[in-house]
Amino acid sequence: MELFHDTEPSQKQQADQLEESWTAVDPGCPVPSTRDLLEAANVVRKHYRIKVSGPEPPPPLRSWSELTAVAISTQPLAMADAASAAVDAAGGSHHRHGNSKTAQRSGGADGSESTGLAHASPAGPKPVQVLLSRLQQQGYAHPTPIQRQAVPALLASRELLAVAPTGSGKTLAFLVPILVRLRQLKSAGDWPAWPKAVVLSPTHELSAQQARTLNLLLPGSGLRACLLNKATATGNDLSKVDILLANPLRLATMVANRQLDLSGVRFLVLDEADKLFELGFVEQIDGVLAGCSHRDVVRALFSATLPDKVENLARTVLKQPLRVIVGAKNTAVHAVSQRLLYVGQEAGKLLALRQLLAEGLKPPVLVFVASKERAAALHRELLYDGVHVDSISAALSPTACAAAVDNFRSGKTWVLIATDLLGRGMDFVGINTVVNYDFPNSPMDYIHRIGRTGRANKTGCAITFYVEGDAPLLRPIANLIKEANGEVPDWMLRLKKLRTKDRKRPALSPEVVSGANTNTKPVNKGRKKLKRTLATVNANERRQSDT
Numbered sequence: 001m002e003l004f005h006d007t008e009p010s011q012k013q014q015a016d017q018l019e020e021s022w023t024a025v026d027p028g029c030p031v032p033s034t035r036d037l038l039e040a041a042n043v044v045r046k047h048y049r050i051k052v053s054g055p056e057p058p059p060p061l062r063s064w065s066e067l068t069a070v071a072i073s074t075q076p077l078a079m080a081d082a083a084s085a086a087v088d089a090a091g092g093s094h095h096r097h098g099n100s101k102t103a104q105r106s107g108g109a110d111g112s113e114s115t116g117l118a119h120a121s122p123a124g125p126k127p128v129q130v131l132l133s134r135l136q137q138q139g140y141a142h143p144t145p146i147q148r149q150a151v152p153a154l155l156a157s158r159e160l161l162a163v164a165p166t167g168s169g170k171t172l173a174f175l176v177p178i179l180v181r182l183r184q185l186k187s188a189g190d191w192p193a194w195p196k197a198v199v200l201s202p203t204h205e206l207s208a209q210q211a212r213t214l215n216l217l218l219p220g221s222g223l224r225a226c227l228l229n230k231a232t233a234t235g236n237d238l239s240k241v242d243i244l245l246a247n248p249l250r251l252a253t254m255v256a257n258r259q260l261d262l263s264g265v266r267f268l269v270l271d272e273a274d275k276l277f278e279l280g281f282v283e284q285i286d287g288v289l290a291g292c293s294h295r296d297v298v299r300a301l302f303s304a305t306l307p308d309k310v311e312n313l314a315r316t317v318l319k320q321p322l323r324v325i326v327g328a329k330n331t332a333v334h335a336v337s338q339r340l341l342y343v344g345q346e347a348g349k350l351l352a353l354r355q356l357l358a359e360g361l362k363p364p365v366l367v368f369v370a371s372k373e374r375a376a377a378l379h380r381e382l383l384y385d386g387v388h389v390d391s392i393s394a395a396l397s398p399t400a401c402a403a404a405v406d407n408f409r410s411g412k413t414w415v416l417i418a419t420d421l422l423g424r425g426m427d428f429v430g431i432n433t434v435v436n437y438d439f440p441n442s443p444m445d446y447i448h449r450i451g452r453t454g455r456a457n458k459t460g461c462a463i464t465f466y467v468e469g470d471a472p473l474l475r476p477i478a479n480l481i482k483e484a485n486g487e488v489p490d491w492m493l494r495l496k497k498l499r500t501k502d503r504k505r506p507a508l509s510p511e512v513v514s515g516a517n518t519n520t521k522p523v524n525k526g527r528k529k530l531k532r533t534l535a536t537v538n539a540n541e542r543r544q545s546d547t
């Protein structure tokens with residue numbers, strides 16, 4: 001019986017919300033039944049492969065034009081009343097909005113003037129409409145699946161664990177609701193000093209990229225954003241900043257030194273959340289989470305990968321989060337054709353890369369290596385070959401990193417050699433091929449690295465070199481390729497599953513060519529030896545588990 005009481009009102013609430021936002025799109029349409037509405041939401045989710053769990057998930061967006069209605073229907077009442085009062089004070093007429101269905105239904109088919117934020121925001125010209133037109137101008141005609149579900153969820157102030165494939169538009173999935181809600185808060189006069197939204201990312205390059213995306217959407221919003229770096233941390237008046245894009249270390253240090261007050265933050269986004277929950281970041285994240293002490297703060301975690309262990313940890317800091325998964329969790333993007341290439345010895349990698357380039361790898365090509373030393377060494381080798389190449393790693397200054405990224409974006413550089421610094425989040429237009437020159441350290445790193453291609457509905461290709469020393473990690477990567485309909489030999493899939501601690505591989509030399517031995521054996525000749533090594537790994541494993 002109790003269960004009945006628990007579930008019944010929540011379904012009703014969910015249906016009301018659906019009705020409010022969906023009927024607003026077409027005021028003349030008959031109001032569908034509760035069941036129809038819930039079914040309709042599920043049809044949309046099923047179509048876009050959106051899985052959602054957690055209490056009362058809001059319906060997904062069917063189109064961007066629903067944004068206005070959703071923004072109003074999810075607007076906290078106090079905020080709506082403040083905005084109405086402001087309209088009254090200004091002598092304007094308005095419909096009652098906030099959570100009122102009547103107000104929603106008075107909107108035009110495109111979320112038009114009568115329900116637009118013009119009423120909620122006397123200070124500005126329909127900011128949601130402005131945002132919508134900016135999205136259109138950028139070519140974002142329809143929301144991507146993660147945007148469809150995450151945007152209304154964040155607008156409904158739901159804490160969020162969101163997992164969607166690489167290149168599927170997660171950045172806008174959190175930036176759009178932040179822009180909408182902050183604008184509403186500003187109109188309602190609820191505007192404390194200090195940042196109201198913080199987006200944390202593991203690398204400065206990723207934060208800089210988010211800042212670029214945000215700058216395209218900010219004009220007309222009346223909001224200010226800031227990318228936190230050495231200069232802005234000391235030179236800027238951060239109390240005038242609404243949205244702060246930052247890395248954990250700098251932000252946590254400023255919070256600890258009381259240089260920055262995060263108590264007014266209403267949105268805290270952790271992008272590449274699983275990385276941020278790794279050792280090395282977690283202490284800083286703790287400091288930031290503690291600093292964001294506003295009672296209405298909404299925290300959201302986004303990534304393309306979310307291992308169970310990290311998810312369990314993440315859940316301890318979220319309040320009744322919604323869990324939104326697009327597609328299958330922890331899988332490589334299917335738009336990338338993937339292959340593993342056995343290159344014999346370590347020195348065979350350079351030969352293989354030269355072969356691929358000579359055969360005409362289509363630029364732009366992103367090549368991942370294991371360390372900054374190896375990035376520099378491979379850079380030298382390819383420069384010598386006359387390739388338009390550059391490299392980027394933690395060894396470079398932020399300015400040099402930014403220049404390398406810009407040159408690659410603009411097409412001046414055809415081949416960019418990178419460490420895992422660029423493995424996550426970076427969005428380069430039209431990368432055709434990713435080469436994993438050095439084998440990735442984990443299946444998660446593999447998913448992120450190859451996800452630099454095949455983005456936003458484009459296709460791409462990923463080639464992963466492997467040598468004997470990579471045997472311990474071969475099986476999980478082969479499985480990912482198989483899951484994405486790639487071809488891998490059966491023997492790889494039959495390799496014994498190793499525990500994480502047994503997945504260690506020999507350290508790589510800083511040089512990309514070991515010693516003077518550049519005359520490598522031709523590729524493919526060492527397969528038998530590799531199989532023997534793998535058989536030994538498996539036999540050792542068996543022996544250990546028998547004892």
Ligand SMILES: Nc1ncnc2c1ncn2[C@@H]1O[C@H](COP(=O)(O)OP(=O)(O)OP(=O)(O)O)[C@@H](O)[C@H]1O
Pocket residue numbers: 139140141142143144147164165166167168169170171172303304424425426427451452455456
């Ligand atoms: N609604 C949309 N319509 C068309 N393109 C979009 C849309 N939203 C985002 N994009 C584009 O898709 C690309 C990938 O977006 P984004 O970088 O946000 O992906 P992501 O999911 O964060 O990827 P990753 O997991 O690698 O960080 C970008 O070039 C972006 O401009």
